[in-house]
Structure formats: structure tokens, C-alpha cells
Amino acid sequence: MSIRVESIRKTFGGFTALDDINLDVSDGGLVGLLGPSGSGKTTLLRIIAGLEQPDRGRVFFNDRDVTTLDARRRRVGFVFQQYALFRHLTVADNVAFGLRMLPRDQRPGRDAIRARVRELLELVQMDTMTGRYPAQLSGGQKQRVALARALALKPEVLLLDEPFGALDAKVRKELRRWLRHLHEQIDVTSLFVTHDQEEAMEVSDRVVVMSQGHIEQVGTPLEVYEQPASRFVFDFLGHINALEGQYDGRQWRDGDASLRLDTHGACPNGDLTLYLRPHEATLARQPSDSASLPVRVAGRSVFGGTVTVELEPRGWGRGILEVELDRDAWRQLDPGRDEALFLLPRDLQTVTCDGDLGPRVRPA
């Protein structure tokens, strides 16, 4: 079932949570609503579920206007951030709840309910814990029970509020993959809220980046990463280094650092800020023809195939910079403690005077 949201506005007291939101989610999509806390993503999810009423605007399921439809009649599956399992009911009774609430003429028989519950618990790999109470389950287990419960009525829309927020790193990763897999197995349109960039990038087909009640960009994970529509999106997706300096028409300078660029993006007064992604630079013992950015290694963290290096600029800049090298490159370089190195950017993003994104540039 497709979801369409038109000109939604929602305020709480004087605070504008959502301001003129328009969004289309196609049938069968797996869409991540990504944004920092306070960006309005959870409010949008709750409005789609019918738990909140928008001040203005409409919500459509398959071209059917559901804006004024009661939450209990929207038939969406919803997974709460803290799971909201019924604490006084067992795992099996939690999953059966929706089926038991059906009007008598639609309600399946006792055996049919039991069979359906078993099927769902097998789907989420919780069929050995039917008799347990929520308090006896771990976070990951509760999460899966909450999912089984949300799927019991075969909803065509599945909404998940920070589904992995309360789990530890390892379980998170496992469940993310599992959720993707599950989404492919069943015919459902899923929308999930997250503040975790990596999670949104890994799980979703499409990412909706939100900030302060606005949608900043909608696109595939690759699109939003490679062609960010705004400074906020660039900023929010992954760590960035901001290099602030002066441009004289040929060279960017900041203290002892210089960088030859071919750009017209500088402000009238000569200020030019450059964004550098950690993996779009390398380190060397000598400056290059175009770049001379002296640094010193302040720390490093080896994890997986990449090495994250913290750099302290020497004679320029403010604060620590971060670059990612692959492990072999790091081993080849093998810098000594306090050894003078040079940062060599490959790709940089300019920022215009009014704070938008300018053209991408390379050292020349």
C-alpha cells in the first residue's frame, strides 16, 4: 500500500514540529526517516499511524484519505521505540492481542489464533519463548516480539519508531539485516524512524533526511550521500572536517596551510570554507604541488579494514581533523610519534557565503 502525505503541519504549543511536509512512499518500499532529535520524524510517523492529528494537511493510503480515520481502523503495524509490550501478558498473548480484539464475526477461532501466533513467532525466531513475560526477555527479543505483534493483523503498512535505538551495537547490526530480510519476505510498505545515519543507509531503499520540521532531501542512500541537496544533509551524513580560510583567487590559505584550487565559490571578503570527508584524503611525508597542509598524528583507531586517524593541524586550523585510510596504506606510511605529515585532500566541498553547498572542487 502506498502512503502519501500532503502539506502536513503540526505544532505543539509554540513549537513547530512539522512544517508543510510532503512525502510519497511507494508500495512495498522500505523508507528510513533520518534526522537528529527534534527534527519531527517521530511526529510524522505518529501522524501517519493516527496517534496524532495534524493541524493541517492530509494523509492518504493508496489514494484513500485517512486523515480523520481513527487509529484503530487504519490497520497499520506499529513498533514502539520501547516496544510497549503488554507487561501482564505472555509473549504468545501479546502477539494474539490484535486477533482477539477483532469483532466476533471476523475473529478467528481459538485454534486458528494459536496457529497464527506460532507462525508469527517462528517468523521472528521466538517460538521457543511463547510462555515468557516481557520482563524476562532481552532487548532484542522484546523487539522481535513487538514486530510479530505488529504483523499479526497482516498490515499493509508497517511503522517503526527507532526500532534499533535501545539495543547494543552487535544485536543492532544483526537485527538490521534481519529486518531487511523480513521486509523482502512479506508484502508490506515499511517506514522507520532513526537518528543513526549508518542504519538509515544500510536498511532503507530510500532515505528521507529531516531537520527542524522540514524534509531536506529524499533519495536513495547513494544519492543523498553523493549529491547532498543541502549543507545540513552533507553535515549530517557521516563525519566531516570543516576547513575555514581565505581565498585569493588562486590559493586557499589558513595560517601555515595552503591549497591551490580552481574555484569561484569564495565570499566577496575572501572567506572560503571547505568540507572534507574523512575518506576523501590521504597522508604523506611530503606536501604535494597543490596542497600543503601540515599535520601531526594525535591518535588512531584500528577497526576492520580502515584506520581512523586523528590529526592535529600544525600552524593552522582549529581542532582535530579526522581521516580514514585503508589498513595497507597506514601500514606503509607507519608514521612515528609526533612525525610531521601532510594532509592531501582528493575531493572537497565548498560552502557558499549564505551557508549553502557550492561546487565540489579538487586541488589543482
Next chain:
Amino acid sequence: MPRHWHQWALILAAFGAVAVLLVLPLVLIFSQAFSQGAAVVADNLTSTDMISAIKLTVIVALVTVPVNLLFGVLLAWCVTRYEFRGRKLLTTLIDIPFAMSPVVAGLCYLVVYGGQSVVGQWLDNTLGLQLMFALPGMIMVTVFVTCPYVARVLIPLMQSQGTEEEEAAVLLGASGWQAFWYVTLPKIRWALLYGVVLTNARAVGEFGAVSVVSGLIRGETLTLPLLIQMLNEDYNTVGAFTAAGLLAALALVTLLLKTVLEWRQRHKIDAAQEVTP
């Protein structure tokens, strides 16, 4: 465990105080009641005044408890589930019966609903209904005096439990009533029972407010606490202490119930906190 002699002394003093201030009077009530033998106790228990007082006390409690159960749940629901103007004011207002002397409450009711008042006269003339110096007035003041108990027990609990489970129930197709019956009620049932026990104890034992509006008509508007006072003034010591013994026994049962409920509650919380991964 205490280590020093002065710690033991303090504990001993506490037990001593409890014995002198609480246990001794309780023992004396029963020993006084039985001072002239069980037969006299039985006579007193079966006297018409006593039976009428027991009946009246039970009726007052039977009406008061359900009324305040309903009132308390509704109030706690409103205050914890909805955001509205004057919510804080409402939570403060329900404490009025706690803050106010029951005698003052009784007098207020007398002024508003008594035979001299506009409301009282209107009710008397049009419906032929007399509220004060009769059962309805006694029930009214008892309801007033005991109305905060259930709400006071429920509000903090329902606040801490939040509304997500109810929202989950609604999204699974439950109506408001179903969400209350199958989700909210099981979550609050022990606290609710605790509130009922407290309300009942107070309803049965209430003296001040009821004495003002009862009119003290023997065999008609005397509840057990009022009867005790009456019998005591008549120098019927055995009778007074028999009635007192009855109330004291009821108090002991209530205490037992309360302890069991608290234990259940704590047990539930412990069980909920014990997570097996």
C-alpha cells in the same frame, strides 16, 4: 544487623512505644469487651441498636467504595491521559478532603443541603427528599471524606506507566473500552485494590463528618463509631467496647489485606525487574 548496644536500645525503645501506644489499647478493648463474659458480648452484639448500626455502616461503605472507585479511576485517567488547562489545579483540588477537618466538611454539607438552605428546601418541597440527618447525607459526607484515596494511589502509578501500551492496543484495533479493560486495568489492579482497602477502612471508621450530619437518631442514623460514643456516654462500657472491638477487628483485617497487597505489588515489581537474557 545493629552492632552497638545503643542501637539495640533504640530498637527496644521503638518496640516499647509500639506496645504501650498501639498494642496495649487494642488488647484492652477486647479485654474490656469480654470483662463480663462472652454471653454479655453476644447480648450486646444482637441488640437492635448494634444490628442497626452494623447494617448502616455496611450500607455506607457499600455505596461509598464503588462510587469512589469509579470517581478515582476516572479522575486518575483524566489527569494522566489528557493535557488540559487546569490539570494541576484539579490534582490539587482532590486533596481538599485530606487537608480539611472532617467536622468542617460535615458542617459545609449541612449548610448547603440542610433544611435551612435553599437547596435543602427545594429538595424537600419538590421531591420530599431530606438529605441531612438521614442516610443520604451520611453517605454524601463519607464519599467526600474518602474520595482522594483511590485517585491518589493511581495517579503516580499511571504517570510512571505512561500511555504507550494503550496506544499499542488501539493500533491493534482495540476500542477505548477494550484498551482500558484489557491493558490499563490489569496494569493498575493491585494499586486499585489497595486504594479500595484504604477507602473502605476510612469509610467504616469515619466519625467527625458523619456525626455532624447524622442527627444521632438511635436505631436510625447511628453508624458503629457513633454508636460507640453513644454507648460510652450511657455508661454501657461492655457495649461500647464490643462495638469498638468490632471496628478494631475490622481494622486488623484491613491491615492484613493491605500488607498482602503491598507484598504482591512489591513481588510484581521485583519479578518485572528480574530480567533473564
